[in-house]
Amino acid sequence: MLDMAILGLLEERDLHGYEIRRQLRDHLGLLANVSFGSIYPALTRLEKSGAVVATEGGSTGSDPGTTAAAPPTGSLSGELAVLRARRHTGTRARRGKKVYRITDAGRQLFGELLADASSADDARSFSLRLAFARHLAPQARLSLLERRRALLVQRQGESESARPDLDPYARSVVQHTADGVARDISWLDSLIASERAGLAGARIEPVR
Amino acid sequence: MLDMAILGLLEERDLHGYEIRRQLRDHLGLLANVSFGSIYPALTRLEKSGAVVATEGGSTGSDPGTTAAAPPTGSLSGELAVLRARRHTGTRARRGKKVYRITDAGRQLFGELLADASSADDARSFSLRLAFARHLAPQARLSLLERRRALLVQRQGESESARPDLDPYARSVVQHTADGVARDISWLDSLIASERAGLAGARIEPVR
DNA sequence: CATCGCTATATCGAACCGATATAATCATCC
DNA sequence: GGATGATTATATCGGTTCGATATAGCGATG
Numbered sequence: 001m002l003d004m005a006i007l008g009l010l011e012e013r014d015l016h017g018y019e020i021r022r023q024l025r026d027h028l029g030l031l032a033n034v035s036f037g038s039i040y041p042a043l044t045r046l047e048k049s050g051a052v053v054a055t056e057g058g059s060t061g062s063d064p065g066t067t068a069a070a071p072p073t074g075s076l077s078g079e080l081a082v083l084r085a086r087r088h089t090g091t092r093a094r095r096g097k098k099v100y101r102i103t104d105a106g107r108q109l110f111g112e113l114l115a116d117a118s119s120a121d122d123a124r125s126f127s128l129r130l131a132f133a134r135h136l137a138p139q140a141r142l143s144l145l146e147r148r149r150a151l152l153v154q155r156q157g158e159s160e161s162a163r164p165d166l167d168p169y170a171r172s173v174v175q176h177t178a179d180g181v182a183r184d185i186s187w188l189d190s191l192i193a194s195e196r197a198g199l200a201g202a203r204i205e206p207v208r
Numbered sequence: 209m210l211d212m213a214i215l216g217l218l219e220e221r222d223l224h225g226y227e228i229r230r231q232l233r234d235h236l237g238l239l240a241n242v243s244f245g246s247i248y249p250a251l252t253r254l255e256k257s258g259a260v261v262a263t264e265g266g267s268t269g270s271d272p273g274t275t276a277a278a279p280p281t282g283s284l285s286g287e288l289a290v291l292r293a294r295r296h297t298g299t300r301a302r303r304g305k306k307v308y309r310i311t312d313a314g315r316q317l318f319g320e321l322l323a324d325a326s327s328a329d330d331a332r333s334f335s336l337r338l339a340f341a342r343h344l345a346p347q348a349r350l351s352l353l354e355r356r357r358a359l360l361v362q363r364q365g366e367s368e369s370a371r372p373d374l375d376p377y378a379r380s381v382v383q384h385t386a387d388g389v390a391r392d393i394s395w396l397d398s399l400i401a402s403e404r405a406g407l408a409g410a411r412i413e414p415v416r
Numbered sequence: 417c418a419t420c421g422c423t424a425t426a427t428c429g430a431a432c433c434g435a436t437a438t439a440a441t442c443a444t445c446c
Numbered sequence: 447g448g449a450t451g452a453t454t455a456t457a458t459c460g461g462t463t464c465g466a467t468a469t470a471g472c473g474a475t476g
Contacts, residue, residue, distance in 0.1 A: 001434080018455050024288055026367065035433050040457060042431085072319060074213075097440095097455065121241075127385070133377040159234065169341040170235060176395055177237030177335070180388065202345030210463080226424050246463045248426060253462095303422065 001125045002034065002042045003051075007110035008132040010052060012104040016045055017098070028131050040077040043100060051106030054098045114173065115140055130191075142195050152181050209240065209333045210250045211259075216316035216340040218260060218310040225251055225306070226282050236339050251308060262306045325346055325355065326374030338399075348401050357396040 009015055009023050016037050024034050046052045101109075114132055126148050133141050159178060166174065217223055217231050220330070225247050234244050254260045294378065322340055334356050343347050361365060 016455075017457095021289050027371075027374060027382065029382050035435095036456080037434065037458080038432050044457095070361050092320050127381050130382045131378040144213065154268065163235075166235060172338040172399065173335050173339045181390075182386075183391070224424075226427095243464050244425080245427080245465065245467095249462080254424095 002038055002047060004110065004113040004125075004132075005034075005040055006039070006046060006137070007051065007102060007106055007113070008128075010100060011107065011110060012133070013103045014055070014099050016100065020166075029127060039086065043098075044104070047100070049105075049109075051109050052100045052102060054100055056098060057082050111135070113156055118141075138195070140198055142192065142199065145188055145192045145195060149185060149192065152183070152185050156181055156185070159177070210246055210316065210338065211254060212246075212321040212333075213242075213336055214247070214250055214254060214308075215259065215310060215314055215321070216336075216343070218308060219315065219318060220344070222263070222307050222309045238394065251306075254314070255308070257313075257317075257356065258311060259272060259317050260310055261309045262308055265305060319343070325351075329359070346403070346407055350400065353396055353400045353403060357393060357400065360393050360396070364393070366390055 005024060005028070006020055009020055014021070017036070019044075021034060021036065043052070047054055063184075114129060114135060126144075129144060130205055133144065136144065156178070159174075162176070163171070213232060213236070214228055217228055223231070225244070228248055228251075229242055229244065247389070251262075255262055322337060322343060334352075337352060341352065344352065364386070368381075370378070371382070
């Protein structure tokens with residue numbers, strides 16, 4: 001799940017770990033407050049699998065590009081980038097800011113993860129998929145939305161609404177959750193509608 | 209988090225693992241679709257720490273009830289309980305249905321977990337706490353609600369609403385999430401209001 | 417009576433979280 | 447100018463949780 005998120009962000013631009021977390025927090029809704037204890041291991045394993053490469057963003061003065069997008073490494077400095085290797089020695093070396101770039105293999109992996117129908121059960125990974133939906137074909141997009149909707153409708157049916165045996169607090173939680181599901185469904189309805197409209201001719205972007 | 213949930217359910221009545229999962233799923237809102245890979249280890253560690261005791265509920269054919277409440281260890285049984293030890297041998301022993309009962313230590317632990325102000329950051333554990341709020345003192349209940357509200361308001365402030373730079377899909381997700389937060393806040397408002405009303409004299413149960 | 421589906425327990429590896437340590441950079445105030 | 451604190455940044459550790467899978471008894475249906 002995190003892998004998909006990271007790859008999706010890296011499709012846009014090169015990033016380092018800290019920045020990835022920020023984007024996940026700000027962009028992709030507040031629910032995803034991912035911990036560093038997840039991000040760095042994820043980056044390591046993505047690197048090991050060849051989906052991304054780490055370019056030591058030690059900032060070598062040059063590289064004026066990095067425009068807006070890539071993490072701003074101030075300016076003139078860089079010289080000591082390599083010293084990191086000797087970090088444990090007395091020499092104070094600049095801790096390297098590792099900037100990650102997605103590879104072709106990574107782009108392919110992202111495509112697979114995004115399209116994979118299974119494992120979209122939880123709200124988090126659905127939201128994530130939807131946030132990256134522009135990378136999907138219109139058809140895949142539509143079926144993503146419809147699968148999700150079907151799932152929620154099913155759950156709605158399973159829960160006998162408003163059991164009176166629960167105490168007021170528990171009942172309130174259950175009710176609030178149920179309301180949330182209903183709200184999600186109508187949200188999906190509007191997305192599905194505008195998606196269909198988009199399919200039938202002119203592009204109309206999703207409402208809301 | 210799971211520990212609190214399990215203890216809370218066991219306060220009500222004795223249960224076995226499978227039943228715990230069902231209650232978590234049905235009662236405490238659909239969000240908590242907890243896996244067995246979490247429940248059984250949790251039960252084991254609670255047992256090891258002395259918060260619960262397992263009473264081998266062997267079920268020998270009887271037990272037509274399954275009556276609502278306690279896990280139906282119907283009646284006369286016990287005989288083959290010990291056979292479980294030889295499970296790997298040829299003898300087919302009934303796989304024991306382990307029924308767990310909360311201890312005094314467990315009840316105390318539950319009280320501590322429930323009251324502990326920290327670690328209520330995520331929606332799941334907040335909902336869980338609230339669902340068990342009847343075990344809290346009115347004051348603690350109120351401050352639980354207020355802390356949660358403050359947290360959500362803060363998040364609401366931090367997210368610059370509706371950033372236009374996002375593509376429509378991501379924007380829709382962010383917007384929907386933000387709406388959800390607003391909805392949560394007004395839910396909390398109504399809970400807080402009725403809680404205050406309850407404090408000031410007569411008992412009025414929470415609305416909704 | 418065979419097979420299917422539900423109840424039930426259990427375990428394994430991988431993912432994920434929260435806390436913590438470490439460091440460099442930057443702002444600010446004295 | 448230099449102490450102090452906030453922010454940016456990487457990393458690791460222990461423990462919890464998840465998802466998949468294996469096992470097995472039991473009731474119903476055909």
